[in-house]
Amino acid sequence: MNIFATLQRIGRAFMLPIAVLPMAGILLGVGGAFTSGPLIETYQLTFLQDGTILNRILKLCFNAGLFVFANLPLLFAIGVGIGMANRNKETAALAAVIGFLLYHTVISTVLGFQGLTPDSTSIDALTKAGISPDTAVGLAALYTKELGIFTLQTGVFGGIMCGFLSAYITNRFSEVQLPDYLAFFSGNRLIPVITMIFFIPLGLLMPFIWPPIFKAIVFSGEAFSSMGYIGTFLYGTLMRLLNVFGLHHAIYPLFWYTELGGVMEVGGQVVSGGQKIFFAQLADPETIKFSSEATRTMTGGFLPMMFGLPAAALAMYHCADSKNRSRIKGIFLSAALTSFLTGITEPIEFTFLFVAPVLYGIHAVLEGIAYMLMHILDVAVGITFSRGLIDFTFFGLLQGTEKTSYHWILILGPIYSIIYYFLFKTIILKFNISTPGRNDTDAKLYTRKDFDEKEKSKKPQSKGNKPLIELIVSQLGGIENIKSIDACITRLRVTIHNQSLVTDEASWKAIGAKGIFRSGNAVQIIFGTQAETYKNQIIAKYQIS
Template sequence: MSIFDNTTSKGTFFEKAQRFGKSFMLPIAVLPAAGLLLGIGGAFSNPNTIRAYPFLNITWLQNIFTIMADAGSIVFANLAILFAVGIAVGLARSDRGTAGLASLLAFLVMNSTIHSLLKITDTLAKNNLAQAGQGMSLGIQTLETGVFGGIVVGIMTYYLHNKYNKIELPQFLGFFGGSRFIPIISSFAAIFLGAIMFVIWPHFQKIIFGIGSIVGSTGYIGTLIYGFILRMLGPFGLHHIFYLPFWTTALGGSAIINGQLVEGTQRIFFAQLGDPSTTHYYIGISRFMSGRFITMMFGLIGACLAMYQTARPEKKKIVGGLLLSAALTSFLTGITEPIEFSFLFVAPALYVLHAFFDGCAFMIAHMLQITVGQTFSGGFIDFILFGVLQGVSKTNWIYIPMVGIPWFFLYYFSFKFCILKFNLKTPGREDETDEISILTQNNTPASANQNRVDCIINGLGGKTNIIELDCCATRLRITVKDGNLVRESLLKKSGARGVLKSGNAVQVIYGPQVTVIKNELEETLNL
């Protein structure tokens, strides 16, 4: 029996991976706001910045920046608990509040158990916690399990919640049945989990360090492969599963900052962001993050221009507006699905080429030691906050436009050549019977919202066919009873840019406005 499903039906791997992947989106969703606070506050309160721009040295202004930096840094300092709660809530099918509370309790109990075992075995570090592999978590001195520990707790809690949330106890214990049983059983299970982690985590940490060193030893080619795989997983919505271990665990490297052991590329970056003694950001950022800016701010913009220029003259006006909107979204926010899904299904070879170019962008960023960090995307906003405002000496941000401009032309000429050479049906080049509606931006007036919702529900096989409904940054993620009832034509008429279906798991790509669509659906379905 899979931990992702305790029903008798056997879901596909895609269904299970989709549910696991989308559960990451809840904790990830808070990172952009926290990153903005930390980026702006840390950048403008940094002593080096104040020396360069003396007009910022105003007491009340610096107090505001300090508060912003602290408010952002506390989020990244507690990513483990965010993932513990977020994954439990994201995976739970019902009664998600109980799952979240139970996961919080389990996380506390697990770390408290580890703390007790460290005291009992007289291995509790008195100083140099980082060298001992220990750290502080919510005021508890424990082993530094990081985000991995939070993920394990979240999965364990979900499994127990899914298995026991409808349990019926004997009458004299009836009050503790059902949902009330979940925090109890999760807390007891967390004691055993803590004992297990106390024994195996030091060895597991050595293995992670070893894997990280292997990734490091592959050099630039390894970075290219990382970028290629990351982009190829994007259409399936599974890329979160791939990159998060590098961003948040020791797979992405480790560093001691202000006497604390920090693991994971993104966590190291944000720890260094608040450290005025930092002279150059961690090199792992150039491997696992910075290449995105080259592709999202420049490369895909060239692809949009190529698709516009190769569109039929009578369709250029419609396609131009749609591609311009998609290009701006990619450039400003780093969200690329509106562009990628415009050619993924009609010209998959172009997508493979795009993935290869993206891998090369990561490799070049590594070679040039570009260390511009990010929250969850590689757009202009993050580029300014975490690149330009941090200074060239720390980030080498100047190389991004220097590489990006040639990258724009690389995408432009290669896409234009392939589209014309192989007569690819990119936007504006469809047959007369094809509908351009797959690129509709869904900027529908309020009076049309219900029609869109009805169209989506009918496209998913009706209300009774929908089991689960959720979304990530750009796509609806749905589990249905019968995948054969899903009609892609109706979903595309509702404004979907693309539809992915595997068994009973369905993903419908709409773009950044997907959360509005999800809320409309939940209201109609009374979820």
């Protein structure tokens, strides 16, 4: 499997645990905002005071959301185990849980042998031992508790590692047949046994190999931070360019959930990763201002997603031929609202990506500038999933300008709309680019009629017509050519045996796809938000494990 296909699989594996974060973040945001003492006092919201029914409900919501962020390493272990397992995914999930607990238990035991305990590794204990305060903070950050187990701070990296190892064990050993006298332990029952064998040595090694790795990761995060605003610009631009290939899912979690995104002490606890820091601060009543250093890999997206791309959709609408405007008005409006409300931008982005890549390049640079501007202006609005009105409301508006400086998004947003509108309109007209509805080309978003026809095609038809999922499988070279199949938000992600059997882009567009990307034995077909549904239908129909 080539590196593109590997990164594609890693990206979709990461998406499984990340999928739980939007709801958890909303519960945390709402619960934290409306149980805030200053907010209750300022607006005289006596019905939300301590002891009231609403206050208790909101605190319940707050704690329900908080537990997710407190246990991200375990969730990543399970999610990566399921995502990277080729088959027997439920067995991989069990192996990930067993392995994760065993891994940290063994580490804790070895640390005990070394005389290291929660008391001896606290900042106070280290400073009393003659270590300088700055060094003591760094050393204390190396240790933590996972599910009550004193262990090394391997965080989400440790969870990902446990997930990969559990998936490898499942893929390698779940089909092994043992002799008759051991037959009970054959197949899936062998996996817990093998898990013990693999994870005990891993736990034994980590106390010796992790400290220098941890320091290297922290150093890399500090190097990224030292790049300042230029680093933020490069991050925003590169993430948007990687989005073309669906590889951004394999990169941004490392900045959001690990030391690469920064390390900060919040409420007496050392927290690693940009998003984790933001939500730790959200949960901390003592936090006066959220850290823009932590949110530098998140906040910048609000300008292009809420304001820029809807304006680009308006520009493409105005550039369409007059006779086609009534036909495309509704679909452009729908795509613009999707971007504004939810931050899901691919319906707009891939519309102009395929007909004018230069527009996508400009969009990527503008997004990088937006990230840099938000960092410069100390704006700190966190997100759970994407950067639309929903996240802006919960993590910007409800938290107030003192904590977030969200007003800059509202000030610069209209300016970004104007820039996107006139840049897109000027380039489209100057170079006569065939955007949807222009020049009578096939470059178009799909109308409600197209959608209805596509829905109809899913059902078995008479006169030889195939359901859509059968067409998809056929155009992938048949079920025998499919090695594995998965989906992210808008893309069907397939690993195939023979690339030459996959049909060309025109064939895919003829059945409703927005486009196709290939690399090695990996294929991505962009279907929009129905991709997950198609994946599930194909797996069910053809019984793909």
